[in-house]
Amino acid sequence: MGEKFRKKIQNSIKKLAFDLIQLEAKRSLSNAFSYSSPDHIYEEFELSFPFEETPDQQKAINRVLNDMQKSKPMDHLICGDVGFGKTEVAIRAAFKAIVDQKQVAVLVPTTILALQHFHSFSRRLKDTGAVVNVMTRFQTKREVEETIADLKLGKVDLLIGTHKILSNKIQFYDLGLVIIDEEQRFGVNHK
16 A cells, blocks of 8 residues: 555545534534423333343333433444344334334345344334335335325335435435434444
């Protein structure tokens, strides 16, 4: 590796680190929407879960819901092996946001994962009246345009998609929660 190339990389890293520090400083000073505490509607939804929560899963759900009630922006990293209930943690947070009339974005790295989440979220939210939509390369141009228009008007409560939902064309009516699955697959600037 040449010295000129090495310097260019070092400068890029320094700029990114500086930008991240500035962003985090702004976030720590900013206020966020304070979600209401879980009510009987949330508790009914919770009871509709067909499995018993694990202690770690319940702890993660409680921590996320508690932080959603604060007026500061939140970040949570939920880790666990496949099949250990991370999606249900995300679904509960999404439901809470939707009940409080906020939109939710679920960002995933692959079309297959987007479709899996679309089916999981749709199945869990089917009796709630929430409108769940997906945006991947499998949608036609017309379907994508309709989703974009409905999203901007607040007619879509939850949008699941790949990098496509990071486009400048995508405008939410009132975005309240972003869930990133497989977060290591997205660049720092995306986040």
